[in-house]
């Protein structure tokens with residue numbers, strides 16, 4: 522993260538929790554409630570550090586009701602969306618519906634969707650357009666697998682994913698874009714990319730955004746790191762000046778652990 526002289530961040534850090542296919546709608550309410558209490562107890566400043574969760578589709582209505590009813594400051598979004606708005610697309614979910622449920626963000630191109638559902642860069646470009654049509658901030662996930670990392674092509678590979686997904690979109694359209702760098706080999710494996718790896722790729726992503734658009738645009742976009750982020754390693758990962766937050770999987774399913782990740786600034790002081 523980069524801070525200014527007055528201690529505020531240049532870009533508001535974001536700690537996001539991707540629940541993947543975990544938590545039914547009852548568990549979801551309990552988890553968000555506990556997270557909100559824990560963050561309140563810790564005196565969390567939401568204006569300073571944004572917090573969002575990405576529950577399964579079936580949980581979103583419950584989360585919306587809770588967030589609205591208790592006036593919680595936790596943001597939420599979906600893990601995927603259709604590139605179409607409505608019609609004969611059995612099993613798909615429109616961005617229109619997500620917007621109606623109060624979602625502010627949507628994950629696009631998570632490596633598990635790329636792998637399991639064979640989502641292509643072309644489809645992801647179309648999904649980003651769908652998100653933008655419906656007022657959802659797209660969180661585009663990019664990152665390389667182990668083989669590519671070992672071959673030394675990881676930067677080239679990740680930047681190609683980025684450029685393909687953003688093809689034909691303008692800086693104006695993409696003003697709410699968030700990029701999440703998630704090296705596939707570090708997801709759910711306990712292997713964390715080192716703080717240098719996270720910084721190296723985030724800087725490369727920012728430079729690519731500057732090349733595709735402008736320096737000003739690149740400096741306004743938040744770039745998160747994801748892959749085995751825990752309370753114990755978050756502070757060192759976020760030290761990189763181009764790393765603006767974390768996309769957390771497993772550790773976001775435990776309210777206290779996730780709240781501790783959100784409170785990463787406290788670890789900075791004590792480490």
Ligand SMILES: O=C(CO)COP(=O)(O)O
Pocket residue numbers: 539631703707708709710711747748749750768769770771772
């Ligand atoms: O895929 C991830 C978040 O989207 C990372 O998952 P883990 O934090 O469980 O490694």
